[in-house]
Amino acid sequence: MGGEGSMMHAIKSLKANRSMLKKRKLASKDDVYGKKNVTKLHFKKSTRRDVARIRKKMFIQKEKEKRQMFYAFIATVLLFFVMYLLFVQ
Numbered sequence: 001m002g003g004e005g006s007m008m009h010a011i012k013s014l015k016a017n018r019s020m021l022k023k024r025k026l027a028s029k030d031d032v033y034g035k036k037n038v039t040k041l042h043f044k045k046s047t048r049r050d051v052a053r054i055r056k057k058m059f060i061q062k063e064k065e066k067r068q069m070f071y072a073f074i075a076t077v078l079l080f081f082v083m084y085l086l087f088v089q
Contacts, residue, residue, distance in 0.1 A: 046054075
């Protein structure tokens with residue numbers, strides 16, 4: 001019958017995958033998350049002036065994004081209104 005070779009290959013592939021999964025099982029939580037003291041992060045200390053400058057920059061960027069969203073909304077509404085007027089007639 002046709003397809004016997006491909007079916008045998010599928011069965012062998014499944015067995016191989018199953019055996020690899022058994023090898024991969026982890027013994028403890030440390031294997032998954034790693035040791036706690038392995039990586040230590042060092043962050044630079046920022047001054048109040050730096051924090052204020054970053055906040056101001058973020059505020060300006062947020063206002064700019066709000067303005068762009070407003071203009072996009074108005075343009076979309078106008079576009080649909082014009083399309084409505086064109087297709088109703």
